[in-house]
Amino acid sequence: MTAILTMGRIFRxxxxxxxxxxxxxxxxxxxxxxxxxxxYDPLEFDxxxxxxxxxxxxxxxxxHFGRDSFSRSLYGARMAIVxxxxxxxxxxxxxxxxGMISAYFTRLGHVIMRIVDVLMAFPALLLALVLxxxxxxSVVNTVIVIGIVYATTTARILFGMTLKLKGEVFxxxxxxxxxxxxxxxxxxxxxxxxxPLLVQAxxxxxxxxxxxxxLDFLGLxxxxxxxxxxxxLSESRxxxxxxxxxxxxxxxxxxxxxxxxxxxxxxxxxxxxxxxxNDIKGV
Amino acid sequence: MTDAAPLLQVRDLKTHFTFRAPSTGxxxxxxxxxxxxxxxxxxxxxxxxxxxxGESGCGKSTVGxxxxxxxxxTSGEALFRGRDILGLSAGAFRPLRREIQMIFxxxxxxxxxxxxxxxxxxxxxxxxxxxxxxxxxxxxxxxxLVKVGLDPKVMTRYPHEFxxxxxxxxxxxxxxxxxxxxxxxxEAVSALDVSIQAQVLNLIKDLQRDSGISMLFxxxxxxxxxxxxxxxAVMYLGRIVxxxxxxxxxxxxxxxxxxxxxxxxxxxxxxRQPVVDLGEPASAASPPSGxxxxxxxxxxxxxxxxxxxxxxxxxxxxxxxxxxxxxxxGEAA
Numbered sequence: 001m002t003a004i005l006t007m008g009r010i011f012r013x014x015x016x017x018x019x020x021x022x023x024x025x026x027x028x029x030x031x032x033x034x035x036x037x038x039x040y041d042p043l044e045f046d047x048x049x050x051x052x053x054x055x056x057x058x059x060x061x062x063x064h065f066g067r068d069s070f071s072r073s074l075y076g077a078r079m080a081i082v083x084x085x086x087x088x089x090x091x092x093x094x095x096x097x098x099g100m101i102s103a104y105f106t107r108l109g110h111v112i113m114r115i116v117d118v119l120m121a122f123p124a125l126l127l128a129l130v131l132x133x134x135x136x137x138s139v140v141n142t143v144i145v146i147g148i149v150y151a152t153t154t155a156r157i158l159f160g161m162t163l164k165l166k167g168e169v170f171x172x173x174x175x176x177x178x179x180x181x182x183x184x185x186x187x188x189x190x191x192x193x194x195x196p197l198l199v200q201a202x203x204x205x206x207x208x209x210x211x212x213x214x215l216d217f218l219g220l221x222x223x224x225x226x227x228x229x230x231x232x233l234s235e236s237r238x239x240x241x242x243x244x245x246x247x248x249x250x251x252x253x254x255x256x257x258x259x260x261x262x263x264x265x266x267x268x269x270x271x272x273x274x275x276x277x278n279d280i281k282g283v
Numbered sequence: 284m285t286d287a288a289p290l291l292q293v294r295d296l297k298t299h300f301t302f303r304a305p306s307t308g309x310x311x312x313x314x315x316x317x318x319x320x321x322x323x324x325x326x327x328x329x330x331x332x333x334x335x336x337g338e339s340g341c342g343k344s345t346v347g348x349x350x351x352x353x354x355x356x357t358s359g360e361a362l363f364r365g366r367d368i369l370g371l372s373a374g375a376f377r378p379l380r381r382e383i384q385m386i387f388x389x390x391x392x393x394x395x396x397x398x399x400x401x402x403x404x405x406x407x408x409x410x411x412x413x414x415x416x417x418x419x420x421x422x423x424x425x426x427x428l429v430k431v432g433l434d435p436k437v438m439t440r441y442p443h444e445f446x447x448x449x450x451x452x453x454x455x456x457x458x459x460x461x462x463x464x465x466x467x468x469x470e471a472v473s474a475l476d477v478s479i480q481a482q483v484l485n486l487i488k489d490l491q492r493d494s495g496i497s498m499l500f501x502x503x504x505x506x507x508x509x510x511x512x513x514x515x516a517v518m519y520l521g522r523i524v525x526x527x528x529x530x531x532x533x534x535x536x537x538x539x540x541x542x543x544x545x546x547x548x549x550x551x552x553x554x555r556q557p558v559v560d561l562g563e564p565a566s567a568a569s570p571p572s573g574x575x576x577x578x579x580x581x582x583x584x585x586x587x588x589x590x591x592x593x594x595x596x597x598x599x600x601x602x603x604x605x606x607x608x609x610x611x612x613g614e615a616a
Contacts, residue, residue: 168392170395172353173387173393174406175353176353177410178377178381183410188395191397192395
């Protein structure tokens with residue numbers, strides 16, 4: 001009940017964010033119920049109907065193996081959610097802890113942040129490529145690698161913000177109250193980092209999709225048999241002139257999901273920061 | 284004031300900060316030492332309020348921050364009930380934090396914006412184990428809020444919903460909730476509107492008197508210090524230059540710097556002298572030789588330029604670190 005009330009408060013007067021939330025719920029439902037909803041097996045070949053345009057039998061058309069694009073898209077939603085949330089969790093936990101601890105314990109921080117600097121010297125895709133070549137192609141490894149790539153930027157951002165918060169008077173006040181390091185870090189500093197973490201999370205969720213698609217494209221991401229929106233895009237790129245629907249649908253799904261996540265992230269940020277609570281207006 | 288052993292005895296306290304001077308080349312600049320507090324000694328009796336005044340940058344806030352161990356002391360000792368607190372580890376000092384509390388200057392910065400008033404006030408209660416159940420904690424918070432003149436209902440709200448004066452009351456509640464013995468008030472009312480200052484100052488004074496708390500009241504505002512203190516210590520460039528009972532210091536300052544400070548208070552009275560221009564204080568990073576005050580002192584002689592005066596006991600609880608203190612007192616008499 002309180003959860004519903006909270007949701008009502010967050011999304012009141014924000015029709016665009018609400019639409020985004022509805023879309024994400026739809027994607028989540030598609031992911032959960034994919035086996036029930038999908039009209040075909042996403043892996044089943046049907047050479048007779050290969051590259052057929054969208055029709056009543058095949059809503060999103062079929063690919064070069066004659067696999068039903070709609071069924072593959074439904075299963076692809078699973079991968080989108082797993083990759084998105086997995087990368088967000090890995091990046092925020094690893095990057096957040098590294099950044100916060102580095103800023104709080106400055107000596108140790110010098111070492112940690114130099115390692116982060118080295119990792120950040122690689123372009124994101126190159127770093128992901130290097131790490132993926134060392135690991136087997138699997139869903140878990142893809143999540144970890146993308147998470148590590150974005151942990152670096154998260155660590156940088158939280159390092160700066162923690163450094164600033166550490167000098168706040170309320171931290172001195174907490175020290176005078178007898179609070180220890182852990183309490184100051186997680187009870188006093190962390191709640192003040194929720195907004196940047198949420199913004200960071202929506203950004204990572206979005207870019208993880210693109211990163212995963214890029215890795216799929218280069219043959220180093222998810223195993224090729226896994227139906228993901230990224231794999232669908234990369235497999236059908238050579239058919240773009242003959243079967244544009246094969247790019248159109250997964251591409252649109254990626255864009256819509258990324259956009260929705262950003263809208264929801266914005267709404268969440270505004271509501272969690274009590275200073276914004278009373279002036280949520282417009283979208 | 285009582286004649287019992289002082290609650291707090293500070294002996295030759297020094298807090299120095301090292302920093303790097305601006306670099307002139309690729310290599311980092313040379314290390315420099317800023318002597319923010321450079322040999323401060325004073326006693327604070329049970330139930331006594333000692334005002335510490337001085338210009339900004341004289342080290343008065345650093346004294347407070349060092350005594351609460353927010354800054355590490357460089358040397359010296361601070362005996363709280365006869366036990367040195369400066370050498371204690373963070374863990375060993377934690378139980379004493381309940382007894383030594385601090386009121387901060389900026390009521391907007393000193394409350395965590397993400398915590399409700401209840402969460403903020405519950406923290407010290409929980410840390411020091413002052414209440415067992417959730418109801419006990421809440422009852423204690425209610426009592427304390429009433430004590431500082433707030434409605435207990437406000438505890439569910441966030442700091443941004445309060446005015447500066449109300450926030451400072453919450454800050455005072457956070458201090459009073461643990462029933463401290465020593466409160467260090469660092470410019471506790473300076474950030475407030477003048478109309479609110481008096482209210483909050485009176486609240487602090489009432490609470491101090493009712494519970495017999497000892498207090499170090501740090502301020503640049505002589506009027507405020509005069510209102511609340513029993514004794515006043517005047518600081519200049521990291522040292523105490525004069526200590527005296529309140530009445531004496533305002534009547535007959537025994538240090539030329541105190542005199543200058545008193546003369547600089549703006550008065551709205553026709554025919555009086557215009558406000559005195561204090562000039563710029565010397566830098567604590569490169570203090571002058573001899574008496575640190577000599578470049579600005581109207582009485583400065585050769586001895587002031589070469590020899591640093593030590594505090595001299597003038598009787599009646601007064602002391603002054605000035606070569607010409609006797610002359611000053613004689614003049615005023």
